[in-house]
Amino acid sequence: MAKVFDSIDQNLKQWIEKQPLWFVATAPLGAEGHVNMSPRGHDSFSVLDEHRVGWVDYTGSGVETIAHIRENGRVCLMFNSFDSRPRIVRLHGRGEVFLPGQPGFDEVASRHPEHPSTRAVITVHVTRVSDSCGWGVPVMELKGERDLLRLQADKKGEDGMAEYRASRNAVSIDGLPGFPAEL
Template identity: 80%
Template structure:
């Protein structure tokens, strides 16, 4: 049985900070749309308060998270312990997208290492916090972060990244507006 919490307290924040991998799930409003679940890593996630979190969103092969949040704001984040102590935590809420030059973008980006693939900040007003046992999750060991995203972005350079986003991130797989 899942436990429901009123907010993200210091203990939960510390546990979230320890997790090297987490997932974000979104979906469009249309019944024929695709549910999207994306893995996230690197030093990109911040707990901003007891009911607010955000992460630095990197340029990727798709733009579903941004498109879905812009359409309906619904989002669920899932953190899972792969260490000895099993645990799963889900943060449900309403997301918003913040672009370079906006105060929230600047605030969150400043909390993390600079990354040449940064395209936006996603902030979430958390409406529900729950945890579950995680007994079925395997125990695994974190060995390293992949640096491929950084290397590819550095290869492309700022102009190449802008061109890539214009070509590959303009619309979601469901045809929703993505990254400007």
């Protein structure tokens, strides 16, 4: 049975920030909508305080996380241990999206290396923390980060990335406004 907490202590903060892979899940309000779960990595995630986390959101093939959070705020983050000690931690809460130049963006972006694929920052007010066994998660070895996001963004350049976001990130698979809509 999962242990449930209402905040992130220092030990959990250190464990979370060491995980090279984590997942974000969101869903629209409508019953016909799609639950979306996206894997994340790179040096992009921070525990801001005992009730807040945030990450640098890179340009991707979709925009579901941003669209769903803008519609209803609901979000769940999941961190797994893939080393010898099994563990799964989930952070439930309410998210907000910040574009470059908006209050809230620099608080998170300044903690991480600049990346040409950065499109937004997402913060979450954490209302529930659960810690469970993870006994069914395999032990795996990390070989390293992929550099494809950076390579693609460098190749497209700033204008090409803006065009890509306008054509591929404007609307979610559920038809919700995505990026670069005004927030």
